[in-house]
Amino acid sequence: xxxTPLMPTVIINTLLxxxxxxxxxxxxxxxxxxxxxxxxEEAGARRALESLIYQEQAADELVVSINGGRDATLDVVxxxxxxxxxxxxxxxxxxxxxxxxxxxxxxxxxxxxVVNYPHQTAKADSINNAxxxxxxxxxxxxxxxxxxLVERSFIRELRHHFYRLTIRHSGGKRQVVIxxxxxxxxxxxxxxxxxxSPAKRFVSLAREAEYAFGCMLxxxxxxxxxxxxxxxxxxxxxxxxxxxxxxxxxxxxxNTKTEDHDFTLAAQNVPPSxxxxxxxxxxxxxxxxxxxxxxxxxxxxxxxxxxxxxxKSGHARFVERARTYTQDPPHLNGYVNQVERWHGGxxxxxxxxxxxxxxxxxxxxxxxSLAENLAGVxxxxxxxxxxxxxxxxxxIGLPPATLLLGLLIDLIMTALLVGYGFYRYARAPxxxxxxxxxxxxxxxxxxxxxxxxxxxLNPLIxxxxxxxxxxxxxxxxxxxxxxxxxxxxxxxxxxxxxxQRLLGPALLGLAxxxxxxxxxxxxxxxxxxxxxxxxxxxxxxxINALWEAHxxxxxxxxxxxxxxxxxxxxxxxxxxxxxxxSGSVSAYCHLSFTSNIAKEKVARxxxxxxxxxxxxxxxxxxxxxxxxxLAPLAGLLDTAAQTxxxxxxLLLRVLINESYxxxxxxxxxxxxxxxxxTADAIAMLEAxxxxxxxxxxxxxxxxxxxxxxxxxxxICAGAAKLAWAVSQPEATSDRKAYALYINPLHGLxxxxxxxxxxxLTESIIRLVPMVQALADLFAAHEYGLTLTDTxxxxxxxxxxxxxxxxxxxxxxxxxYQVVLAAEIPDAEMYERLFAELFVDYYSSNSGxxxxxxx
Numbered sequence: 059x060x061x062t063p064l065m066p067t068v069i070i071n072t073l074l075x076x077x078x079x080x081x082x083x084x085x086x087x088x089x090x091x092x093x094x095x096x097x098x099e100e101a102g103a104r105r106a107l108e109s110l111i112y113q114e115q116a117a118d119e120l121v122v123s124i125n126g127g128r129d130a131t132l133d134v135v136x137x138x139x140x141x142x143x144x145x146x147x148x149x150x151x152x153x154x155x156x157x158x159x160x161x162x163x164x165x166x167x168x169x170x171x172v173v174n175y176p177h178q179t180a181k182a183d184s185i186n187n188a189x190x191x192x193x194x195x196x197x198x199x200x201x202x203x204x205x206x207l208v209e210r211s212f213i214r215e216l217r218h219h220f221y222r223l224t225i226r227h228s229g230g231k232r233q234v235v236i237x238x239x240x241x242x243x244x245x246x247x248x249x250x251x252x253x254x255s256p257a258k259r260f261v262s263l264a265r266e267a268e269y270a271f272g273c274m275l276x277x278x279x280x281x282x283x284x285x286x287x288x289x290x291x292x293x294x295x296x297x298x299x300x301x302x303x304x305x306x307x308x309x310x311x312x313n314t315k316t317e318d319h320d321f322t323l324a325a326q327n328v329p330p331s332x333x334x335x336x337x338x339x340x341x342x343x344x345x346x347x348x349x350x351x352x353x354x355x356x357x358x359x360x361x362x363x364x365x366x367x368x369x370k371s372g373h374a375r376f377v378e379r380a381r382t383y384t385q386d387p388p389h390l391n392g393y394v395n396q397v398e399r400w401h402g403g404x405x406x407x408x409x410x411x412x413x414x415x416x417x418x419x420x421x422x423x424x425x426x427s428l429a430e431n432l433a434g435v436x437x438x439x440x441x442x443x444x445x446x447x448x449x450x451x452x453x454i455g456l457p458p459a460t461l462l463l464g465l466l467i468d469l470i471m472t473a474l475l476v477g478y479g480f481y482r483y484a485r486a487p488x489x490x491x492x493x494x495x496x497x498x499x500x501x502x503x504x505x506x507x508x509x510x511x512x513x514x515l516n517p518l519i520x521x522x523x524x525x526x527x528x529x530x531x532x533x534x535x536x537x538x539x540x541x542x543x544x545x546x547x548x549x550x551x552x553x554x555x556x557x558q559r560l561l562g563p564a565l566l567g568l569a570x571x572x573x574x575x576x577x578x579x580x581x582x583x584x585x586x587x588x589x590x591x592x593x594x595x596x597x598x599x600x601i602n603a604l605w606e607a608h609x610x611x612x613x614x615x616x617x618x619x620x621x622x623x624x625x626x627x628x629x630x631x632x633x634x635x636x637x638x639x640s641g642s643v644s645a646y647c648h649l650s651f652t653s654n655i656a657k658e659k660v661a662r663x664x665x666x667x668x669x670x671x672x673x674x675x676x677x678x679x680x681x682x683x684x685x686x687x688l689a690p691l692a693g694l695l696d697t698a699a700q701t702x703x704x705x706x707x708l709l710l711r712v713l714i715n716e717s718y719x720x721x722x723x724x725x726x727x728x729x730x731x732x733x734x735x736t737a738d739a740i741a742m743l744e745a746x747x748x749x750x751x752x753x754x755x756x757x758x759x760x761x762x763x764x765x766x767x768x769x770x771x772x773i774c775a776g777a778a779k780l781a782w783a784v785s786q787p788e789a790t791s792d793r794k795a796y797a798l799y800i801n802p803l804h805g806l807x808x809x810x811x812x813x814x815x816x817x818l819t820e821s822i823i824r825l826v827p828m829v830q831a832l833a834d835l836f837a838a839h840e841y842g843l844t845l846t847d848t849x850x851x852x853x854x855x856x857x858x859x860x861x862x863x864x865x866x867x868x869x870x871x872x873x874y875q876v877v878l879a880a881e882i883p884d885a886e887m888y889e890r891l892f893a894e895l896f897v898d899y900y901s902s903n904s905g906x907x908x909x910x911x912x
Contacts, residue, residue, distance in 0.1 A: 062437070063271075063471040065430045071278025072475060074288070075482070079281075082359065083218035083348035084236060089118040090213060090302065091196030092168075093188050094204055095181045096122065100129040102205030102385060104138045109207045111142055111167055115214040118196050121171045121188045126178035131204070136160075139170060155187050182312035189308045199308065201318075203299035207249065207383040215380040216242050216302050222375070223347060223359070226284070233365045235284075236335070240325045240372035241303045243280075243296035244380035245273050245483065258388040260508050265386045266501065267509035270479030271472075273378060277482065279423075280376040290419035291326055293374040294427060295319035300382035307372060314410070316403025323407060327420045328372030335368045337361070378486035391552045393512065394519060398555055401516075401523035404431075409531045431520055438517040439568070446572035450579030452590040453803070472510060477502040515557075518564060522556035580808070586786065589802030593738045595745035605737040610730060612722060612895040615763035619744045643693040643862050647701040647774035651758040660703045664696040668707040669830070669837030676846050681831055683884050686877050687719035688832065689852040690869035691732075693860030694770055698777035702754065704784055707833055708792055709777055711825040712799060716776070720887055721769045721895060730766040733776025742802060743778050753785070754778055767895055769866055793819040848880045867896045 092110055096103055110120060124132045139162050148161040155173065162170040171193055175184070185201060188194045198220065202208060219242045224235045248265040250258065279293045298318030303325060311320040337360050346353040347360075360366065387393040408424050416424070440456075447455025480501040484494035597619060604616055642648030649656050661667075677685060688695070688710070695713070699706035716734040717723035725734050746752050747759040759778065764771045783789055783798035788809045797805030797815040805815050839845060839853045852873065859869040874888040 062434065062468050063475050064468070065433070067426050067430060068275065068475070071275045071281075072478070074278035074281040074283075075274050077281050077283070081222040081224040081237075084221035084223045084356070085217060085346040085348060085353060086221050086238075087344040088197035088217075088220055089195075090198045090200055090217070091119040091121070091194040092117045092200040092202060092213075093121045093123060093185055093194060094202050095125055095184045096127075096131050096135070096204030097125040097178070097181070098127040098129045098131060099204035100131045100134050103131050103134040105207050106202065106204055107135060107138050108142065109210075109212075110202060111170075112210060113168075113208075113213045114210045115217065116168045117200065117213055118168070119171070119194060120168045121173060121193055123179075123184040123188060124172065124174045125181065125184050126175050132172075132174055135172060139172075143167075144170060152191070152193075154191055157187075159193070180312055180317075182310040182317040186309040186312065189305065194305075197305055198302050199305055200302040201298075201300070202382070203384065205385050206246075206299040208244070208300055209381040212244060212300070212380050212382065215377055216244065218348060219375040219377050221345070224284075225359075231365070233367065234360055236340075236366065236368045237373065238304070238368065238370045239375050240307050240328060241293070241296060241301060241322060241374040242380070243276065243293065243322075243374060243376050244300040244382050245269075245276075245376070245378050245486075246297045246299060246382045246384055247483070248386045249383040250385075255388060257390060258386075261388070261390070261393050261512070262386050263505045264393075264508035264512040267476045267479075267505035268513075270483055270501065270505075271476050271509075272479070273483050274475060274479040276376040277378065280374050282373065287418065290371075290417065291373040291375070292419045292423045293322055293326065293376065294423055295322045296374065297382065299384045300380070314403050314406040315399045316407065319400075319403055320407045320410070322374060323411065323420050323424065325372040326374060326423070327417050329417065330369050330371035330373070332367055332369045335366050337364065337366065340366070378482060381487075389552065391555065394515065394555045394557050395553065397516065397519045398523050398557060401431075401520045402527045405524055405527040406531070409527070435517040435520055438514065442568050442572045443575045446575040447579045447582075450576035451583060451585060452587050452594070453583050453585040454579060455575070469510065473502060473506055476506060476509065518560065519557050521564070522560040525560055526556050584807040585803040586788075586798065586806065588786070589742065589798070592742040592745040593803065595741055597744050597748075598738075598741040601741045601744065602737050605740075610724070610766065612767040613765060613897075615765045616740075618762050618764075619740075619748075619760035642697055643860060644697045644701075644770050644774055645762075646756075646759050646764075646771055647694070647698045647777065648758075649701050652701050652754065652756045654753045654755050655701070655703050658703070660700065663699040663703060663706050664836075665692070665699075665706040665710060665833050666696075666836035666840050668705065669833035669835070671834065671838040671841040671843055673830075674834045674838035674843060674845075675831065677831060677835065677849060679882070681828055682848060682880070683882050684714065684719065684828065685832060685835070685849065685852050686873050686882055686884060687887070689856040689873050690859055690866050691719065691769055691773060692836075692856035693862075694773045694866070696860065698774045701756075701774070702777040702781035704777055704781045707829055708784075708795070708822075709773075709780055710832070711792075711822050711829050712780055712796060713773065713776060714825055714829070715796075715821050721767055721772070722887075722890055731772035732769055733772045733779070735766055735772065735775055738802075739775070739779055742782070743775055746778065746782060754781055792822055796822045848876060848882075851876045870896070 094106060094110070096106075099106070107122065110117065122135050124135065142164070144162040144164045144167075146160060147163040150159060151157075152159040152173070155175070157176070158174040160172040160174075162172065164170075173184070173188065173193065179187075185199070189199055200213065200216070219239060222237050222239065224237070226233045226235060247269050248262045250262040254262070276293060276297075280291045282289055282291060295316070296318050298316070301318065303321070307321075307325045307328065310317050311324060314320045337356060340356045340360075345356050347356050347358060348354075349358060387396050404427065408428050411420070411424055441461065444456025445458065445461065448457050449455070477498045480498035481494050484497040485491070489497070601619065608614065608616060642651075649660065691713075695710060696706055698704075699709050713719060713732055716725075716729075717732045719732065721732055723732065723734065724730055727736070729736050744760050746754045747756045749755055756778065759774065766772065779802075780795070780799055783795045783802070783805075786795075786798055786806075788806050789795040789798055794806055794811060796819045797811050799805070800815055800818060801812075804812055806812065811819060835845070835849060835853075839849075839857075845853065855864065855869050855872050855876070858864040859866065864872070870888060870891055874885065874892075876882075877884055877888060
């Protein structure tokens with residue numbers, strides 16, 4: 059009843075189901091008696107009884123127990139016997155059972171005893187009464203439910219598994235082990251009839267898949283690997299509607315809701331006993347070994363001097379070829395009540411054994427079942443809480459995409475395991491692999507959807523069962539109540555279930571929990587939700603992979619992340635070249651590229667727009683060095699600021715603080731270029747730039763391969779990131795905007811500067827005087843005011859670059875000449891640029907000021 063096929067025991071038992079059984083069937087002299095308990099089974103009694111009367115290998119005796127009831131089950135049973143040639147031999151009152159007993163005889167078929175209880179009697183009690191009173195005297199007792207059809211080969215197939223013979227070789231010696239198994243379980247499949255309601259057919263389809271899945275699991279649970287911890291069977295439960303057990307393992311427990319499960323665990327907890335037996339003794343007792351489907355005397359396989367060990371155990375065998383067919387609940391209410399009983403019985407049987415002396419196989423069975431059921435309940439319960447946490451804070455909790463992926467994996471695994479179960483079921487009686495595969499495919503397609511839908515009810519039903527069982531157990535332990543014997547009826551009539559009573563409180567609890575989780579989430583790990591989604595966009599994994607493999611050297615480009623067809627057909631922009639860029643000096647930035655911003659009335663954002671020409675003063679040495687670094691970039695700076703509608707003044711301060719306008723700057727945490735871009739920043743910008751609905755939509759930014767050290771790309775990308783930061787509602791100051799620029803996720807905590815980023819943002823304020831002086835200089839130059847010679851030369855280069863007369867490289871080479879002439883102590887940076895960034899980029903240039911290029 060677990061909600062996922064990825065639980066450990068499911069995987070283990072699936073793998074074990076592939077292990078080949080190397081034992082031989084050994085047919086012994088054991089007699090087989092059948093008991094069919096019936097309670098209000100009027101509809102199915104005839105089919106069940108006739109399927110047992112007409113077995114290929116008849117049982118030695120058959121008892122039909124009518125356990126009270128309100129319908130005509132007894133009349134149907136008696137009529138069926140008469141119509142099939144049976145005659146009443148004897149009848150009377152059986153005082154020990156307080157029941158009427160009739161003996162029916164047929165000249166060639168199994169004798170039938172009918173026990174009629176005048177009052178409701180528990181299934182387990184009716185079985186025990188028949189065994190302990192002597193009504194059933196056979197060595198093996200076969201229990202079949204009153205609505206269950208069994209195939210004609212059912213008893214024959216079970217007989218093949220009473221004893222199994224295995225030949226082992228150890229130390230050069232041969233040893234023969236014959237195991238007398240305590241319990242054999244048949245396989246089950248649901249059957250529906252013409253005229254069944256849609257609800258009943260839906261439940262029946264779900265159960266078909268569940269039984270196929272269970273067929274595979276039970277095969278693995280019963281598999282034994284001698285000499286290992288899996289040397290004993292670990293069957294959770296026999297198929298309750300059709301199983302056989304050695305007589306001495308009775309009586310059957312009768313004080314739990316699932317006596318078949320209780321009985322299975324009790325039988326497997328019996329310590330095995332062993333002794334040696336001679337070949338002659340086997341022959342004398344009439345044992346026959348089955349080889350290639352034919353029976354032979356044991357001497358066909360064994361020799362006189364073989365060391366033969368007979369092991370008598372309570373281990374269980376699961377017999378796939380022993381087929382039963384049962385009717386399932388006719389509606390959802392009946393299904394829920396039935397599963398409640400199954401879960402409740404499992405919980406009762408765990409509590410009965412808690413702290414008791416258990417063999418390892420039984421301890422493993424009960425504890426692993428409990429652990430996996432609780433894990434399944436917890437998993438399903440946490441899904442809405444995880445979604446709520448993620449809704450409140452995308453950096454934590456369960457993202458919907460992850461849930462969908464998990465559900466898809468669960469669906470695929472379930473389909474494979476159910477399909478494999480159907481395949482095994484079809485192969486067991488001898489179908490060809492192709493026919494079995496075709497049948498498995500068809501059955502899986504028919505049943506998978508109902509199975510998955512109903513399976514996810516199980517965690518709630520499990521909780522509802524526990525809500526009843528555990529308090530009862532506590533009261534019983536305290537002596538306040540003694541649990542009565544379980545008497546149950548097939549779930550045909552609708553009645554209120556514990557699940558229905560728990561559903562409302564459970565949904566309310568989940569809703570309150572989800573609401574609280576969503577409200578608490580932002581405080582658990584404060585992040586900018588939008589930034590988190592952008593950084594973890596669909597392209598993030600691709601970008602991170604590229605980042606890991608990238609050679610971070612100038613000129614090494616990362617591939618285009620998006621390539622609109624219109625741009626590809628034109629060849630796209632070219633790195634660092636002053637070519638036709640739709641009137642832009644930048645290959646990546648222009649107001650026409652950001653069509654959403656272009657629709658707005660954008661104020662002038664250039665650096666000069668923030669200057670006051672009347673405040674101009676000649677620059678000192680430090681400011682002059684900064685102007686020299688800025689001159690080749692001024693056109694790119696103004697274009698980027700205008701493109702993204704951000705302050706050129708603030709953008710320049712950000713670039714200075716990030717890299718001091720050094721295109722080759724590399725930060726300590728994997729930050730590259732003028733604007734110090736990281737993998738997260740690129741992922742974020744790609745998500746923003748590729749979304750036509752976003753204000754910062756710019757398909758040009760990642761349309762072609764790009765170099766992180768390219769000043770053009772770096773400044774444009776920096777402006778885009780700064781524009782996003784400024785647009786955040788919490789960014790009410792330059793410092794807060796810069797904090798989000800530095801760290802979009804954690805720069806601000808609940809609208810305040812984080813303790814880490816508060817000191818880092820102080821510099822953005824300290825840079826105001828210097829950048830203001832530069833802005834005043836640019837404004838003075840526009841107004842034609844007189845500048846110093848060095849300032850005038852640098853502004854001339856800046857203007858030529860802005861107007862497209864110089865490439866960025868050419869501008870840097872000319873600034874280098876000015877730096878040398880003015881003895882500005884910064885020549886080393888330019889020389890690095892020429893050696894690393896601009897080497898071999900051009901074989902020629904525009905010819906402007908060519909003679910000044912060193």
